[in-house]
Amino acid sequence: xxxxxxxxxxxxxxxxxxxxxxxxxxxxxxxxxxxxxxxxxxxxxxxxxxxxxxxxxxxxxxxxxxxxxxxxxxxxxxxxxxxxxxxxxxxxxxxxxxxxxxxxxxxxxxxxxxxxxxxxxxxxxxxxxxxxxxxxxxxxxxxxxxxxxxxxxxxxxxxxxxxxxxxxxxxxxxxxxxxxxxxxxxxxxxxxxxxxxxxxxxxxxxxxxxxxxxxxxxxxxxxxxxxxxxxxxxxxxxxxxxxxxxxxxxxxxxxxxxxxxxxxxxxxxxxxxxxxxxxxxxxxxxxxxxxxxxxxxxxxxxxxxxxxxxxxxxxxxxxxxxxxxxxxxxxxxxxxxxxxxxxxxxxxxxxxxxxxxxxxxxxxxxxxxxxxxxxxxxxxxxxxxxxxxxxxxxxxxxxxxxxxxxxxxxxxxxxxxxxx
Amino acid sequence: xxxxxxxxxxxxxxxxxxxxxxxxxxxxxxxxxxxxxxxxxxxxxxxxxxxxxxxxxxxxxxxxxxxxxxxxxxxxxxxxxxxxxxxxxxxxxxxxxxxxxxxxxxxxxxxxxxxxxxxxxxxxxxxxxxxxxxxxxxxxxxxxxxxxxxxxxxxxxxxxxxxxxxxxxxxxxxxxxxxxxxxxxxxxxxxxxxxxxxxxxxxxxxxxxxxxxxxxxxxxxxxxxxxxxxxxxxxxxxxxxxxxxxxxxxxxxxxxxxxxxxxxxxxxxxxxxxxxxxxxxxxxxxxxxxxxxxxxxxxxxxxxxxxxxxxxxxxxxxxxxxxxxxxxxxxxxxxxxxxxxxxxxxxxx
Numbered sequence: 077x078x079x080x081x082x083x084x085x086x087x088x089x090x091x092x093x094x095x096x097x098x099x100x101x102x103x104x105x106x107x108x109x110x111x112x113x114x115x116x117x118x119x120x121x122x123x124x125x126x127x128x129x130x131x132x133x134x135x136x137x138x139x140x141x142x143x144x145x146x147x148x149x150x151x152x153x154x155x156x157x158x159x160x161x162x163x164x165x166x167x168x169x170x171x172x173x174x175x176x177x178x179x180x181x182x183x184x185x186x187x188x189x190x191x192x193x194x195x196x197x198x199x200x201x202x203x204x205x206x207x208x209x210x211x212x213x214x215x216x217x218x219x220x221x222x223x224x225x226x227x228x229x230x231x232x233x234x235x236x237x238x239x240x241x242x243x244x245x246x247x248x249x250x251x252x253x254x255x256x257x258x259x260x261x262x263x264x265x266x267x268x269x270x271x272x273x274x275x276x277x278x279x280x281x282x283x284x285x286x287x288x289x290x291x292x293x294x295x296x297x298x299x300x301x302x303x304x305x306x307x308x309x310x311x312x313x314x315x316x317x318x319x320x321x322x323x324x325x326x327x328x329x330x331x332x333x334x335x336x337x338x339x340x341x342x343x344x345x346x347x348x349x350x351x352x353x354x355x356x357x358x359x360x361x362x363x364x365x366x367x368x369x370x371x372x373x374x375x376x377x378x379x380x381x382x383x384x385x386x387x388x389x390x391x392x393x394x395x396x397x398x399x400x401x402x403x404x405x406x407x408x409x410x411x412x413x414x415x416x417x418x419x420x421x422x423x424x425x426x427x428x429x430x431x432x433x434x435x436x437x438x439x440x441x442x443x444x445x446x447x448x449x450x451x452x453x454x455x456x457x458x459x460x461x462x463x464x465x466x467x468x469x470x471x472x473x474x475x476x477x478x479x480x481x482x483x484x485x486x487x488x489x490x491x492x493x494x495x496x
Numbered sequence: 497x498x499x500x501x502x503x504x505x506x507x508x509x510x511x512x513x514x515x516x517x518x519x520x521x522x523x524x525x526x527x528x529x530x531x532x533x534x535x536x537x538x539x540x541x542x543x544x545x546x547x548x549x550x551x552x553x554x555x556x557x558x559x560x561x562x563x564x565x566x567x568x569x570x571x572x573x574x575x576x577x578x579x580x581x582x583x584x585x586x587x588x589x590x591x592x593x594x595x596x597x598x599x600x601x602x603x604x605x606x607x608x609x610x611x612x613x614x615x616x617x618x619x620x621x622x623x624x625x626x627x628x629x630x631x632x633x634x635x636x637x638x639x640x641x642x643x644x645x646x647x648x649x650x651x652x653x654x655x656x657x658x659x660x661x662x663x664x665x666x667x668x669x670x671x672x673x674x675x676x677x678x679x680x681x682x683x684x685x686x687x688x689x690x691x692x693x694x695x696x697x698x699x700x701x702x703x704x705x706x707x708x709x710x711x712x713x714x715x716x717x718x719x720x721x722x723x724x725x726x727x728x729x730x731x732x733x734x735x736x737x738x739x740x741x742x743x744x745x746x747x748x749x750x751x752x753x754x755x756x757x758x759x760x761x762x763x764x765x766x767x768x769x770x771x772x773x774x775x776x777x778x779x780x781x782x783x784x785x786x787x788x789x790x791x792x793x794x795x796x797x798x799x800x801x802x803x804x805x806x807x808x809x810x811x812x813x814x815x816x817x818x819x820x821x822x823x824x825x826x827x828x829x830x831x832x833x834x835x836x837x838x839x840x841x842x843x844x845x
Contacts, residue, residue, distance in 0.1 A: 094531050101532035172596070172634045179597035186601070220637075224630075347534050351524040371521070382542045406763070445543050448622055460804055462820045465763025 084358045088304040092311065093353045095301040099294055100343045100350060105150050107300075110290040111281050112144050118276055120152050123249055127156055127164045127214045130247035134238065136222070136260075137253045139278030142337035145253050148278065149218055164214040171224030177233045180225070188215070214247040222252030223259055231264050238267050280339075284332050291328060291342055292319055295360065307358070314359040321362055327369055345369055376472060379449060380480050385491075386434050386442045388481065389414055392494050394452070394470055395477045404455060407443055407464040411436055421490055440464075498528075504558050512550055522554060529612045536636055538621075548619050555617065562588055564615040569623040575631070582616055596634055662687045711785050712793050713829050718776035719803060719819035720826045721840055723764035727771065733840055734778040766806035766816040769794070779835070 098104040109116050125131045137145045153166060167187045174180035219225050226234055241248050256262070260273075281287040295315045297308045318324050327345070335341040348371075349364035383391070393413040397405050418433055440463075446452050447468070455467040478495050481487065501523060508519050526533055539547050555564045565585030572578050579599045583591040587606050593599045607614050616635075618624060624632050666672040666683050725733065773790060794817065797803040803817045830837040 090528070093527070097527060097532045101534060103532050170600075170637065172630055172637055173600045174597055175595065179595060183597060183601070344534065348521065348524060351527050379540075384542060387542075408763070460806075461763045462822075464822070 084307050084355070085304065086355050088302045088307045089353055089355060089358050091302045092297055092308070093350060095297060096295065096350045096353075097347070100347050102340075102343070105154050106147065106293065108293060109144065109148065109151060110293055111286040112148055112278065115276050115278055116148060116151065119148060120155065122274060123152055123156060123216060123251075126216065126247050126249040127160055130214060132241040132246075132248050134241055134250045134273050135252070136273055136275040137251060137278060138257060138259060138275060139255070140280055140336075141255055142339040143278045143280040144339070145278050146220070149251060149253065153216070153218075164216060167215065167217045169217065169219045169225065171219065171221030171226075171228065174225065175228045177229050180229055180233070184217075214249070216249045216251065218251045218253065220253050222254040223256040223262065225252075226259075226263060231267075235264070235267050281332075284329060287332050287338060288319065288328055290339070292316075294342070295346065311359055318360060318362060318365075324362060324365060327365060330369075345372055376476070377480075380451075380472070380476065381484075383480075384442075385487070386439055387446060388484075388487070388491070389434065390439065390443055390446060391451075391477045392481065392491065393417070395474050396494065398470070398474045404467045404469055406467050407440060410443070411439060414439070417494055421493075425490075501558065504554070507557070508550065508553060511553070512546055515546060515550060519550060519554070522551070523558075526558075526613075531613075533613050551617060555615065559615070562586055563612060564617060566617045566619070568619040570620045573623065573627075575627055578627075586614055586616075596631075600634075710833055711780055711783075713833050714780035714835070715772075715776055715790065715793055716797070716802070716819070716821065717826060717830055717835060717837065718779060719767070719772050719797075719817060720764075720821055721779075721837075722767035722772045722775050723819040725840065726765075727767075730771070730775070734775055764818045764820065766818045769815040769817060772817065 095104070099106065119135070119137075122133055122135055126133055137149065139145050156164070165188060167184060169180060169183060174183050229237075238250070240246065241250055252259070260275075281290060292315065295318075296312050298312075299305065299308065302308055319328075328342075331338055331341050331345070345365065345368045348368040349360050352364055353360070390410055393410045394405055396413050396417070397409060402409070415433060443452075447454065450471055452468045453471050455469050457467075481492055481495050505519060505523055509516050512519065522537075525537060539551065541547055552566060555566060562585070565582040567578065567581050567585070569578070572581050576594075579593050580591065583589075583593070583599070583602055583606070586603075591602050593602060624635070663680065663684050666680060667674055672679050672683065772794075773787075776785075776790070794803065798805050798817070802821060803819055806816045806818055807814060827837060
C-alpha cells in the first residue's frame with residue numbers, strides 16, 4: 077500500500093453508499109441478473125407478446141424465497157416500460173393483503189382508476205373490466221403470494237378473474253408469484269382446465285460460483301453510480317481483493333451452505349460495512365464484515381448466555397426435574413424443587429452458609445420472561461387453571477442447560493454443584 | 497455523519513453507558529435521511545437492559561415527529577388499534593381502517609409522497625404473533641420496520657424516589673456522615689428488601705378486611721381442601737366416626753405423604769358442590785348455615801374469580817367448582833380464624 081493518502085470527495089463516497097444501500101435494501105433493480113438470464117428472456121418474450129400483440133397470457137413464477145422472482149418481474153417490467161412507456165398498465169396484488177373478494181376487487185379497480193359502487197356485484201365489475209378500459213390498453217396483473225390469494229378468495233371469484241384472460245376485448249397478462257410448488261394441485265380443476273399456463277421455475281443459485289458472482293456484482297459500482305472514475309476503479313479493485321481474501325470466502329461459503337434465504341442473508345451482513353463508508357474510510361474493509369457476521373449470528377447459545385441468575389436457577393430446577401422423568405412441569409414444581417435444593421444445601425453445609433431464597437413472585441416474573449423468549453413453552457390444555465399450575469415444556473435440550481451452567485465461571489459453586 | 501447526528505450519538509452514549517456499540521450500529525443502519533435502510537431490524541435481549549429506552553430516545557431526538565411511529569404492543573393489543581395508532585403517528589391524521597388491505601393502501605399513500613424513510617417501531621413485538629397468524633409476514637412485507645422485543649422497563653423507577661428519601665434520612669437526622677456508605681447501606685437494607693419484595697407482587701386486598709363472615713372463610717377453606725384432597729381420602733379425614741375409631745397421627749401422616757407428588761403440582765381439581773358443602777359441614781361445626789346462604793356466597797366467589805365453575809351454568813343437577821386461592825393465602829386466613837389446616841394437609845404443599 078502506498079503511503080500517500082489520497083482524499084476522495086465526500087460526494088462520491090456518499091453517492092456510492094446510497095447506491096449500495098439501495099441495492100441491499102432490495103429497492104434497486106440490478107443491471108444484470110446473474111444466473112437468471114434464460115428465465116428473464118422467457119418472461120420478457122411472454123409479456124412482450126401481451127403488450128405488443130395483445131395476446132392474453134397466464135404465467136406462474138415458482139421458486140424459493142430470495143431466488144429473484146420479484147427482481148425478475150421488476151426487471152422485465154422496467155424494460156417494458158422503457159420500451160412502450162405508458163402503453164400498458166400494471167396492477168399489483170398481494171395474497172397477504174387482499175384477503176377476500178371485496179378487497180381484491182377494490183384494489184384492482186383502484187389501481188386501474190375505475191370507479192365502482194359498493195353494491196356492484198362481481199359480475200358487473202368483471203363485465204366492466206372485460207369490456208376493456210381506456211381504449212383497451214394491455215394490462216399486466218402481478219399477484220404476489222399467489223397461493224394465499226387462491227386460498228382466501230372464493231372459487232367463483234378466482235374463476236372469473238381467470239376468465240377475463242380469455243376475453244378478446246382486453247389483452248391481459250396474469251403473473252402469479254408463489255413459493256409453493258404445489259400451486260397447480262391446489263388450484264380448482266375447473267380453473268385449471270380452462271386455462272393453459274406457462275410456468276417458470278426459478279431456482280436459487282445452484283453453485284457457489286454463481287452466488288459469488290452475484291455477491292460481487294452487488295458490491296461493485298460503475299459509472300452509472302458516480303462519475304469519479306478513479307474512485308470507483310479503486311473501489312472495485314478493493315472489492316475484488318475482498319473476494320480473494322480467504323476469510324471473506326469463508327463468509328460467502330457459510331452463507332451459501334447454511335442460510336435458507338442466501339441473498340437476503342448476504343444483504344443483511346453487508347449493510348453495516350456499507351453504512352460505515354465515509355471520508356475516513358472510503359473503502360469496504362474485511363474486519364467490518366467479520367464483525368457484522370458475528371453480530372448477525374443469532375443463536376440460542378447467545379441468548380442463553382445472557383440469562384441472569386434467577387433465570388438460571390429456574391433452568392436448573394427444570395433440569396433436576398427432568399432427571400426424575402418429569403418432562404412437563406409447572407411453576408409450583410419448579411419453585412418446590414428450587415426451595416428444596418437450597419434448604420438441603422443449607423442443612424448440609426451447616427450454619428456458616430447463608431443463601432437467601434429468591435422470593436416466589438420474583439421467580440415467577442423470570443419464568444414469564446423465559447416463556448416470552450420461547451425457551452419454555454406452554455403445553456396445550458388446562459387453560460383455566462391458575463397460572464402456577466399450567467404445565468410447560470422445555471424447548472431446549474437438558475444437555476444445553478448442563479453446558480451453560482458448567483461453562484459459566486461467574487456462577488457460585490453451589491449452583492454448579494446441583495448439576496453434578 | 498453530520499454534526500447533528502454526531503451530537504445525538506455522543507449524548508446517547510453518555511446517557512446509556514456500555515451501549516456504545518449498539519447505538520453506533522443503529523445509527524449506522526439508519527444512515528442519512530435520504531438513504532435506504534434494511535427492511536426490518538430486530539432488537540432483542542434480556543429484561544430491563546435499555547432496549548426500549550435507547551430506541552425511544554434515538555427517535556425522539558433524531559427524527560421529526562411524523563417520520564416514525566412508536567407503539568407498545570402491550571398497550572395496543574388489537575389489530576384495529578395498531579393500524580389506527582400507527583397511521584396517526586405517521587400522518588398526524590385519524591384514519592379508520594378495517595382490514596390489512598386498507599392499512600397497506602393508506603401506508604403506501606403516506607410513504608409515496610415522502611422521500612425519507614418512515615419507521616414503525618413495535619415494542620414487545622412478540623405479542624404481534626398472537627394477534628393474527630399472517631400479521632407478522634404482512635408487516636415484514638411492507639418496507640421499513642424496527643422491532644423491539646420484550647422489556648419491562650423499569651419498575652424500579654417507580655420505587656426509587658421513596659428509597660432515596662429513606663437513603664438520605666440518616667444524613668438529615670445527623671446520625672451518619674455523607675461518606676459512610678456502608679453504614680448508610682446497612683440502614684437502607686430493610687427498606688430496600690421490602691420494596692423489592694413488593695415490586696412484582698400483585699396484592700389482592702385481603703378478604704378478611706372486607707369483613708366477610710367467619711363461615712365464609714370456612715367455605716373458602718373447605719373448597720380449597722376439596723380441590724386438593726382426592727375424594728378417596730374424604731372418609732378418613734372428615735368423617736367423625738372414623739376419627740373416633742382410629743385416630744393415630746402416624747396413619748394420617750402416611751396418607752398425606754402419599755399426596756405429595758401427585759396432587760400438589762397438578763393444581764386444584766374440580767370438585768362437586770355437594771362435596772364442598774359436606775367438607776364445610778365437617779370443619780365448621782359451630783352453627784348451621786342455611787343452604788341458600790352457602791349457594792349465594794359460592795356465586796359471589798365465582799363472580800370474583802376466587803372459584804371457577806367447571807360445569808356449564810345451565811346444568812342444574814351437578815355443579816362443580818375449583819378453588820383458585822394459593823396455599824399461602826389459605827394458611828394466612830386459617831391462622832386468622834384459628835383453624836388448624838395442617839391437620840388435613842402436609843406442610844410440604
